[in-house]
Amino acid sequence: MAKQPHLLVESGDLHDIALVPGDPDRVDRIANHCDESTVVAQNREYRLVNATYEGRDLTICSTGIGSPSAAVAIEELDAVGVETVIRVGTTGALQSGIEIGDMVVATGAGKDEGTTKRYESETVPAVPDYAVLSELVDAAERNDEDVHVGPIVTDDAFYAETEEYVADWEAAGLLAVEMEAAAIFSLARRRGMRAGAICTVDGNLVEGTQKGETDDGELPSKAKNNVERAIRLSLDAATRL
Secondary structure (H helix, E strand, O other), X not given: OOOOOOOOOOOOOOOOEEEOOOOHHHHHHHHOOOOEEEEEEEEOOEEEEEEEEOOEEEEEEOOOOOHHHXXXXXXXXXXXXXXXXXXXXXXXXXXXXXXXXXXXXXXXXXXXXXXXXXXXXXXXXXXOOHHHHHHHHHHHHHOOOOOEEEEEEEEOOHHXXXXXXXXXXXXXXXXXXXXXXXXHHHHHHHOOOEEEEEEEEEEEOOOOEOOOOOOOOOOOHHHHHHHHHHHHHHHHHHXXX
């Protein structure tokens, strides 16, 4: 099999399970928690590293921003033999009381984006694999970490998230909004892969706190710390999948 055109990898290059953050820089942050790691490829928004964590071989692959680039990553990961993917990202809360830095494990993702519509009907649910979902929740319990567990929504128009959109999402009981999970869940299901997602809250749209509203960088300190916690929980879950 020829190399995949975007990830620049071929069959046998990667391990069976992959952690898939959006941000390429987060690939290295995850790798820093591992016992050993090796860069496999780097192209555009995609950075791939093979690593070992507590004896478990795994791959870390960034997906870039949004569902189109995430779908490319999932298609090409599947093509080279990856069987399980865990999104490790950030998200904006949609319910009051969910604080910046809290963690959300998604039980499903509303398909308020355009990518999955090219694959299937909007009525087909975008849901994680139950085993992956359960391991993420169990990992939180094992590590005495609190997580919000419930449905989220995926949107691909960051600057078009109007008050009306936010109000509708809040009224529907959705916990948070991000930009990749629906595509990851849907493509994984269609390709016979397992998928899950754990995200750290970096703003609360209902309470009016937006991503980046800090004096010392993109994320507030609690969110920065809990990104590290989310990484550890995803790695913990990966060792049991």
